[in-house]
Amino acid sequence: MxxxxxxxxxxxxxxxxxxxxxxxxxxxxxxxxxxxxxxxxxxxxxxxxxxxxxxxxxxxxxxxxxxxxxxxxxxxxLGHCHPAVSEAVAATLGTGQLWAGQHVGEIELVEAMLEVLPNAEHIRLGQSGTEMDQLALRLARAATGRRRVIRFAGHYHGWLDPLFVDPATDPFPAQDAPLTSGQSAAAAADVVVIPWNDVEAVRGVFEAYPDEIAAVFMEPILSNVGMIMPRDGYIDAVRELCEQQGALLVLDEVITGFRVRLGGAQELLGTRGHLTVYAKAMASGYPVAALAGPADVMGLLGGPDVMHGGTYNTGLSAVAAALATVRVLREENxxxxxxxxxxxxxxxxxxxxxxxxxxxxxxxxxxxxxxxxxxxxxxxxxxxxxxxxxxxxxxxxxxxxxxxxxxxxxxxxxxxxxxxxxxxxxxxxxxxxxxxxxx
Ligand SMILES: Cc1ncc(COP(=O)(O)O)c(C=O)c1O
The missing domain is CATH 3.90.1150.10 (Aspartate Aminotransferase, domain 1)
Structure with a gap:
């Protein structure tokens, strides 16, 4: 009933x-x-x-x-149980799920994503937004040789110690404040939290810590506190500051990616960052997430210098679900x-x-x-x-x-x-x- x-x-x-x-x-x-x-x-x-x-x-x-x-x-x-997704997953059930090795589906998925994502040259797949945010952080530090990170009050980049830092008020000059009981204050000490949508606040932190900022993390549309649009030109201005100062802008499109447009908030707003994190809507509920960015920065993952692992990365059924999702989104718009x-x-x-x-x-x-x-x-x-x-x-x-x-x-x-x-x-x-x- x-x-x-x-x-x-x-x-x-x-x-x-x-x-x-x-x-x-x-x-x-x-x-x-x-x-x-x-x-x-x-x-x-x-x-x-x-x-x-x-x-x-x-x-x-x-x-x-x-x-x-x-x-x-x-x-x-696509809604719960979209038939194309369920059929793609079902087709993998007799093939085995995980081989600690590569399969054609993951290559097809990355190629399909590169065709629709603005501003992505190379992609590394993982399983959750939290994990890909952590990878973006590590990669930005490796690429710049710096350790501090700017993030914004109310934005969410997963629950891990080095990024889950968000004081209860919006102080400026910024004051670092771990949020959850049990969190390492040392891990959080590298994070500078400031109010969003204020270019001068970003400039102020770059001036306070010259040559120390590796990355600026932001949700391009603030979706974890309300649904708040960036001010006109704000993201471009922050990206330009990053470029002047030798830092990377990480756009966290875990909510907006494949949802507000096929190419996410960057397509909707006509803007871009340097690294982008995708998850959620790219895979219809299956555990697939992605970090996309320029070939030179992403290339650091292609050798032994920057570590990213994951036993369950690119499981066959999850990849099949993501590939079917991206294809349906592209074909049916x-x-x-x-x-x-x-x-x-x-x-x-x-x-x-x-x-x-x-x-x-x-x-x-x-x-x-x-x-x-x-x-x-x-x-x-x-x-x-x-x-x-x-x-x-x-x-x-x-x-x-x-x-x-x-x-x-x-x-x-x-x-x-x-x-x-x-x-x-x-x-x-x-x-x-x-x-x-x-x-
Ligand atoms: C903007 C944003 N980034 C990262 C995450 C973390 O993603 P996950 O829950 O897949 O670890 C979320 C989760 O809601 C999110 O909204």
Whole structure:
């Protein structure tokens, strides 16, 4: 049985999510928090346990059906279980999966990526965004012979010690501050954290540490705090500063790559960095990530000097999934459709909120956007986002949507896919209206 989305406000969550509650209680006896990623801890009345996904839909173990906009935090740009991806994976199941050696699929995947990515000459494949960010860091240090790194408040480049550094406020001059308990302060000491979207802040750090900065890391569209566009010319200005100062600009396109356009944010914005990290939408949920860059810098990985390993790198099924994803994206070009469907959703959400007199802003574009409870505009970095965002209301909205059969991410991000339709939008807007009414 498939439960239809609820429109009443009187939902008994203990009953509706009984299966998830029981399973998380069971999992918690053997797994910390009952989950396998810190980002999955949040849930009301519990983190949910899911049973299957198809197209734009996801089902939990209680057979509640969701129009899914979490989309695994971004990978499912083609929707769950796209047939071309599933068939490509199935075709590898009888061949063996991992040979500690090369196979033709990985060559084809890199060639297919080079045909569509702006500004990429060579590519090294790995398994996660975190890993490829770490590789970009190592490579930048090796290429420049320097150790310090600039990154920006609110941007996320994976959870490893040398990059997961982000003070709670936006101090300048920058002050280094490890975030998580158990983190090495020594590893974090090389990171300088400054506010984003401010060229002078970058210039200031280059002046404070002449000839010491190896790389500047940034998300070209800030997607881990709201969905914030770079100011006009900002990325180009930072790249020029990097070039003047002998540093590398690393654009982290783990969210935007293959999602906002086939060529990612660099295609959308008409800009470029030096090294680029891709993951998520390139592989439809299978573990493949990539670091792309100029042949001379990437070439350092071709010898013994710069180390990057991984037993599971380029597993056959994962590579087949990525190759099928890139090919479908290229052949079918779902981006105009995602703009249209996502755009209709954005307009619908805005007008429902306006009808109810609720200050709800929608930031971003069709393929990925964020709902923020706060005034329109004025958001250009993490501090201004925090000042203009009521996260408590956002949390209530999230659970009210979930009760009505719509799933978005815990930070209010909505990921579209090629499988989302106008019928999904209609159903979603009904749920949004109910959720807004219940706030
Ligand atoms: C911009 C960005 N970079 C890096 C990562 C880390 O990627 P992964 O979770 O594959 O390690 C993420 C994950 O959400 C991300 O959003």
């Amino acid at each position: 498939t439960t239809t989305p609820q429109t009443q406000q009187t939902i008994d969550r203990a009953e509706r999510y009984a299966g998830s509650l029981a399973l998380i209680e069971r999992a918690s006896r053997s797994t910390p928090g009952g989950v396998h990623s810190s980002f999955r801890l949040k849930g009301s009345p519990t983190p949910l346990v899911y049973s299957r996904g198809q197209g734009s839909r996801l089902w939990d173990v209680d057979e509640n059906c969701y129009v899914d906009y979490a989309m695994a935090f971004g990978p499912h740009v 779902p981006y105009p459709q995602m703009e249209e469907v996502g755009g209709a959703l954005i307009q619908g959400i805005r007008s429902l909120a306006a009808d109810r007199g609720i200050e709800l802003s929608v930031d971003g574009i069709g393929p990925v956007f964020q709902t923020r409870f706060g005034p329109e505009g004025g958001v250009h970095d993490r501090r201004t986002y925090a000042e203009r965002s009521d996260t408590q209301v956002a949390d209530r909205f999230l659970w009210e949507l979930q009760d009505r059969g719509v799933r978005i991410t815990h930070r209010g991000t909505w990921f579209l896919s090629a499988a989302h339709t106008m019928a999904d939008v209609e159903q979603t807007l009904e749920a949004v209206d109910g959720a807004l009414g219940a706030l």
